[in-house]
Amino acid sequence: xxxxxxxxxxxxxxxxxxxxxxxxxxxxxxxxxxxxxxxxxxxxxxxxxxxxxxxxxxxxxxxxxxxxxxxxxxxxxxxxxxxxxxxxxxxxxxxxxxxxxxxxxxxxxxxxxxxxxxxxxxxxxxxxxxxxxxxxxxxxxxxxxxxxxxxxxxxxxxxxxxxxxxxxxxxxxxxxxxxxxxxxxxxxxxxxxxxxxxxxxxxxxxxxxxxxxxxxxxxxxxxxxxxxxxxxxxxxxxxxxxxxxxxxxxxxxxxxxxxxxxxxxxxxxxxxxxxxxxxxxxx
Numbered sequence: 001x002x003x004x005x006x007x008x009x010x011x012x013x014x015x016x017x018x019x020x021x022x023x024x025x026x027x028x029x030x031x032x033x034x035x036x037x038x039x040x041x042x043x044x045x046x047x048x049x050x051x052x053x054x055x056x057x058x059x060x061x062x063x064x065x066x067x068x069x070x071x072x073x074x075x076x077x078x079x080x081x082x083x084x085x086x087x088x089x090x091x092x093x094x095x096x097x098x099x100x101x102x103x104x105x106x107x108x109x110x111x112x113x114x115x116x117x118x119x120x121x122x123x124x125x126x127x128x129x130x131x132x133x134x135x136x137x138x139x140x141x142x143x144x145x146x147x148x149x150x151x152x153x154x155x156x157x158x159x160x161x162x163x164x165x166x167x168x169x170x171x172x173x174x175x176x177x178x179x180x181x182x183x184x185x186x187x188x189x190x191x192x193x194x195x196x197x198x199x200x201x202x203x204x205x206x207x208x209x210x211x212x213x214x215x216x217x218x219x220x221x222x223x224x225x226x227x228x229x230x231x232x233x234x235x236x237x238x239x240x241x242x243x244x245x246x247x248x249x250x251x252x253x254x255x256x257x258x259x260x261x262x263x264x265x266x267x268x269x270x271x272x273x274x275x276x277x278x279x280x281x282x283x
């Protein structure tokens with residue numbers, strides 16, 4: 001084969017890969033259940049500035065609900081919603097897109113940050129994987145107290161070295177988990193909602209009275225694990241973490257059910273979530 005042709009072909013392939021990475025919908029709408037190209041485009045995702053192990057952007061969308069014109073500026077609640085921390089839980093990322101579409105309808109004083117796919121390297125494989133590109137379970141990689149003493153021991157003794165639950169060589173060894181921790185530190189959410197699948201339950205870690213149900217999912221507190229986001233955020237940092245376990249990893253709930261979960265979440269946030277600090281500006 002002509003060397004010049006090979007060079008041109010390689011450049012073309014790299015350009016195509018770069019274009020796909022510049023447009024999140026080129027990959028995500030094709031992969032995720034119940035996410036059309038239009039729904040993905042309307043989400044208007046923006047690059048966060050952080051990247052996965054393989055250099056894929058970690059996309060996010062901020063929705064800031066303005067105060068009522070002429071009304072008193074309310075204290076603002078900040079809610080971080082993340083999906084796809086496990087790449088094989090495709091429905092979790094799909095649900096986040098449907099909630100982005102509803103976020104502008106929420107009450108004044110709500111600031112949302114949505115990250116649909118925290119683990120794009122695992123999600124976009126031909127056979128999606130729970131772990132990231134380095135084989136690390138991101139939901140066991142957060143710097144919980146005594147991580148060095150407990151994470152590896154739990155992995156060996158309790159999971160029998162399950163490769164799907166490898167916590168990594170050290171806490172925050174992965175760029176994706178560092179991104180979540182950095183977002184917590186800089187954006188300072190009052191609540192984190194982490195969407196998973198497929199156990200069909202609602203879990204909760206942290207202060208305040210937990211929600212008893214979201215849609216058809218009922219509260220079933222399953223305990224804490226070394227390196228999990230619930231342990232790190234809810235228990236260690238005192239930021240409430242609602243963990244949603246959808247019934248299926250490959251199918252989202254129907255539209256009515258996703259709407260009911262959203263309504264139940266908003267009701268609980270309005271009743272239970274306290275503000276972490278003074279009033280925040282809307283920009």
